[in-house]
Amino acid sequence: MLTDLGGDIMDPTLETNRLFFDETELTNEQARQRLAEGIAGADDGELFLERRTTESLVFDDGRLRSANHDISQGFGMRAVSEEFVAYAHGGELSDAALAKAAETAREAGKGREGSENFGPASVNHNLYGHSDPTVQPKFAVKVGILEQIDAYLRAKDPAVVQVSASITAELQAIKILRANGEEVSDVRPLVRVNVQVTVRKGERMETGSDGRGGRLPLAEFLEDNSWRASADEALRQALIKLDAIPAPAGEMTVVLGPGWPGVMLHEAVGHGLEGDFNRKGSSAFSGLMGEMVAAKGVTVVDDGTIEARRGSLNFDDEGTPTQRNVLIEDGRLVGYMQDRMNARLMGVHPTGNGRRQSYAHQPMPRMTNTFMVGGNLDPEDIIASVNKGVYAVNFGGGQVDITSGKYVFSASEAYMIEDGKVTAPIKGATLIGDGPESMKRVSMIGNDMALDAGIGVCGKSGQGVPVGVGQPTLKMDGVTIGGTAA
16 A cells, blocks of 8 residues: 655645635535535435646657646536436636536426435545645756656667657546535546657658656656656667568457557457446447356456556545456456446446546546456467467557447557567558457467556547556457558
8 A cells, every 4th residue: 555655645635625615715514505406306416626737848859848837626516317417517616606506407306306326435545645746846857857868869879860758747636525425535646758759760760659657756757767768668669660561461360469458458348348338228248248248268357446557546536436347257248337327227336437537527437447357378378379460569549439349450569470479560550350259359368467557548428537458468369450561
């Protein structure tokens, strides 16, 4: 358990009371009264208070290109009756503003006699410290590190023609009030350091990138060994791409590397296991609870309780404690990710997956840290089993249709596998398939499960939230590759 992560450690309850009540025209008693007025007659609802401080620095082409510091705050009041939701939000924390919001929220309870769904009581998670990464280290130190990254890469290899590095940090303070008198408070740090480098060989130019982050003190990612490892990785990727050959096309065996390639699992499978899609019958996994939806040995988990990870939360944005949710167990579908509303309508318990981008957004079922559990095979033995195929270790963009499960993903770093050995790097490799079918084609699972380095952002219905992804080395048979080879 993390107890001291450096900097000034804040008590979440005291800090949020100071921000939302001591420093505004609002009192806790007024907030509770307006919430009670707003959700009268509704089935469920809450008042979500938020203050977010963010800082971002971008160093590009040998100079500091931008430095931004922003503070935003506001509230969201929600009342829910069956599937009807009334939501009001604003940036002014005052009794008058909440009174107006309550008028809107009351629409959900008009003519109804709702029964509040209290859900599970809060638990004492302590998954991250509460120091402010926008304050420590100091601004000049951050700029100095970005300058060092630029100089280090330009001196390391003459092929380097462009370097871009960035630091982002935020502290999100939240308080959630519920009708039953429950009150939860949290102060959530989040940091990320990114490095991108472009290299040239003759007329050919290629780019590599690496990012690292999580709910840890920013200073940990600004240590020499951390930023140099990130810079070296970005340069390695770029240099390998200079010698990449066009990818082949056709159906073949694919081996996915550990860690970040789990983004394909997140998109092609994870979204399809969110409660709202399944309640509405619009997921490829709808109506399949208890059935085999993947090969034996495939176990998929969403876990919001992993210490200091990017997708982890002490509790979700509705006040439900996060937990470890097994979604697919040994190939069988055993669970969905739920917020409060969809859980109530489906007759199950919320799972701590109700998430929102900010006070201006309604919560919905979202992933936290989603990954496939490791197996017992040596990754080298998995590669050695392939006569001809593709080894994909990094992914860029992709598209998924939740209803059909069909996906298209581009591999940003991939290699040929020939006679059981990794050979030439390839470019332009695109994986095409559908999530449920791909899960059934998993034939070997490595013992090297890893989570990504802390860079994931998940988009859904116009909202973005930080997430984690992960998986071990996987072998999938009969995957369609869209290549560029003539």
